[in-house]
Amino acid sequence: MKKVLSILVMCTMVLSLLLTGCGEKKSDEPASGGDAAKVSDSTEKDKDAEEDKEEDNKEQETMAKADLMISMVTDTGGINDQSFNQSAWAGLEMAQSELGIEVGFLESTQESDYAPNLENLYDQGNDLMWGIGYLMGDTVLEAAKTNPDKKYATIDFFYSDADPETAPPENLLGVTFREQEPSFLVGYIAGKMTKTNNVGFVGGMDFDVIWRFENGFKAGVKTANPDCEIQIQYANDFGDTAKGKAIANQMYQKDADIIFHAAGYTGTGVIESAVENGKYVIGVDVDQKAILGKDEIITSAMKRVDQAIFNVAKDLKDGKWEGGSNITYGLAEGGVGIAPSSSDAVPADILEEVAQLEKDIIAGKIIVPGTQEEYEAQFPE
Numbered sequence: 001m002k003k004v005l006s007i008l009v010m011c012t013m014v015l016s017l018l019l020t021g022c023g024e025k026k027s028d029e030p031a032s033g034g035d036a037a038k039v040s041d042s043t044e045k046d047k048d049a050e051e052d053k054e055e056d057n058k059e060q061e062t063m064a065k066a067d068l069m070i071s072m073v074t075d076t077g078g079i080n081d082q083s084f085n086q087s088a089w090a091g092l093e094m095a096q097s098e099l100g101i102e103v104g105f106l107e108s109t110q111e112s113d114y115a116p117n118l119e120n121l122y123d124q125g126n127d128l129m130w131g132i133g134y135l136m137g138d139t140v141l142e143a144a145k146t147n148p149d150k151k152y153a154t155i156d157f158f159y160s161d162a163d164p165e166t167a168p169p170e171n172l173l174g175v176t177f178r179e180q181e182p183s184f185l186v187g188y189i190a191g192k193m194t195k196t197n198n199v200g201f202v203g204g205m206d207f208d209v210i211w212r213f214e215n216g217f218k219a220g221v222k223t224a225n226p227d228c229e230i231q232i233q234y235a236n237d238f239g240d241t242a243k244g245k246a247i248a249n250q251m252y253q254k255d256a257d258i259i260f261h262a263a264g265y266t267g268t269g270v271i272e273s274a275v276e277n278g279k280y281v282i283g284v285d286v287d288q289k290a291i292l293g294k295d296e297i298i299t300s301a302m303k304r305v306d307q308a309i310f311n312v313a314k315d316l317k318d319g320k321w322e323g324g325s326n327i328t329y330g331l332a333e334g335g336v337g338i339a340p341s342s343s344d345a346v347p348a349d350i351l352e353e354v355a356q357l358e359k360d361i362i363a364g365k366i367i368v369p370g371t372q373e374e375y376e377a378q379f380p381e
Helices: 002-028 033-065 084-099 111-123 134-146 180-193 208-224 241-253 266-277 288-292 305-317 340-344 348-363 372-378
Strands: 069-073 102-106 128-132 151-155 172-177 198-203 229-234 258-262 280-285 297-303 325-329 336-338
Touching (some): 084 128, 084 305, 111 128, 134 172, 180 348
Parallel strands (some): 069 102, 128 151, 151 172, 172 325, 198 229, 198 258
Antiparallel strands (some): 297 336
């Protein structure tokens, strides 16, 4: 009997030890495989949701930045004319990088391209479409009237409200410049620096924008050097470098030692002629010395088409569209001036005189002629 009791006690002790060990093991073990998978799945789902949220935020930021589309149609000089078309495109690129606006362009090789190019930009869904150059003014006006749901703007065309037919509708903005002001300054430089007392002017096409360049230049030359002879010729083309070169060659052969061109891509031919003849040339619209690197380019009459394009883009993005009107940029607005590279070739004393002339123009002490009539009134023969 004692032996049986001893066996029972031993069995009870063993069973108790087994139960205690199983309990400890149960409390120390992690959750079962099924529960661990559930925790892991939950963590992964949270992580994925967070990543998706970040992606959505980035996409929304991108969409917010590119909520506007603005494109331009070039004049016949093309996008790489080293002049106003190229400057206009630089303004759109600045709007893209600084304002997040989607931009584009279409090139025109002839005037008949203007209207279909504008139609293509409309079909692409652009919010604002630019026509670059005076010759596009009427075509852009017609497009604006046809498509009042979209906005249009031009460079170098002033829309007069004197006639209802030519008045700009609310979706159209004209941007112009007082080109005669920087032309006066470079003309003064030419009048001071000429050694032959003979300078030249090559115009692209015969209309009021180029007349302002011409008459401002002549006024500057005569202010600096009343006895200086001025040769003048128009190429009737903004994209013919060969013609520009031929005109310049003739002028240099007739004793001109400095030529100012306001001829777009045609002016590239004028610059080539200056280099080949060892003469001086004055660029236009942009700092052509900085772009082309030619020492023969002593200065340039700059017109900040790029800044005007950017300003209008920013106003549109900020809800400050000023359609149905015109904006004009001159020295006072910082929209025109002489090239920063002028100090490479122009003597410091002449640049000091030019700086004073600029102040006098801004103050209204000097009124620069923009037409032939205004020029003749100030400088009668």
